[in-house]
Amino acid sequence: MVNLRLHPPPPASGSGVHKLPKQRLPPIMRLTHEWMEARGMYLIDNGESTILWIGSEVEEGLVREVFGSGEELMGLDPGMPTLPLLSSSLKSISHSLHLILHTQSLLRGGRKSRFFIARQNLDAAELEFSDMLVEDENCGNCWVFGL
Numbered sequence: 549m550v551n552l553r554l555h556p557p558p559p560a561s562g563s564g565v566h567k568l569p570k571q572r573l574p575p576i577m578r579l580t581h582e583w584m585e586a587r588g589m590y591l592i593d594n595g596e597s598t599i600l601w602i603g604s605e606v607e608e609g610l611v612r613e614v615f616g617s618g619e620e621l622m623g624l625d626p627g628m629p630t631l632p633l634l635s636s637s638l639k640s641i642s643h644s645l646h647l648i649l650h651t652q653s654l655l656r657g658g659r660k661s662r663f664f665i666a667r668q669n670l671d672a673a674e675l676e677f678s679d680m681l682v683e684d685e686n687c688g689n690c691w692v693f694g695l
Contacts (some may be wrong), residue, residue, distance in 0.1 A: 558560065579682045586668060589614070592680050597662045599677045600631070600645075604668040613641050622670055626671040630663050 560695050562677060586603040589610060593599075602611070602621060612620050616632055631649070634642045653660045666673035 551679070558650070579607050579680070581678070581681060591648065591663060592677060594680050595656065596661055597664060597672055597680075598649065599664045601666045601677050602668065604670075614645065617625065624665060624667065626665045626667065626673060627694060628663075628665065634654060690695065 579592070584601075584603070587607065588603050588604040589606055590601045591598065592601070602624075604621075606621060608620060611619055611624070614631065615624060616634060631642070631645055633646060649660075649663075664673035664676065666669060666677045668674065
C-alpha cells in the first residue's frame with residue numbers, strides 16, 4: 549500500500565529557460581490514523597482501490613487546486629471515477645496526483661484501480677479507507693518501512 553500526505557509541494561528545482569521543473573511528490577508516511585490530520589488530504593492505494601481521503605478542516609484552496617476552481621469540499625461528488633485533469637502547472641498538486649495514479653496503473657500492467665473520494669465523516673468510502681490503515685500497537689518500536 550502507498551499512503552501519501554498531500555500538501556503544497558516544495559518549490560521545483562531548475563528555474564532556467566532551458567530547464568524543466570522537477571516534479572516532487574509528497575513524502576510517504578505511516579499508514580495509521582495517528583499520523584493523519586483533519587486539515588490534510590491523503591492518498592492510499594492497495595492495488596484494487598485508490599482512495600483520496602479529505603479531512604473536514606482541509607483548506608478550500610487545496611480542494612480547488614486538486615478538483616478545480618469552482619469546487620468546495622461539500623460540493624464534491626464522491627462517486628467521480630477519477631480526478632479531473634486540470635490544465636495547471638507541472639508543479640501543482642493536481643499534476644502530482646495524476647502522475648501518481650498513472651504510475652500505479654503502469655506498475656499494474658495498465659490496469660487501473662477503482663478510485664474513490666472519502667470526505668471525513670461524510671462518505672462511505674471512509675470505512676474502506678480505514679480498513680486499509682494499519683494501526684501500530686507497538687508504539688512504533690519495530691516499525692519497518694517498505695513498499
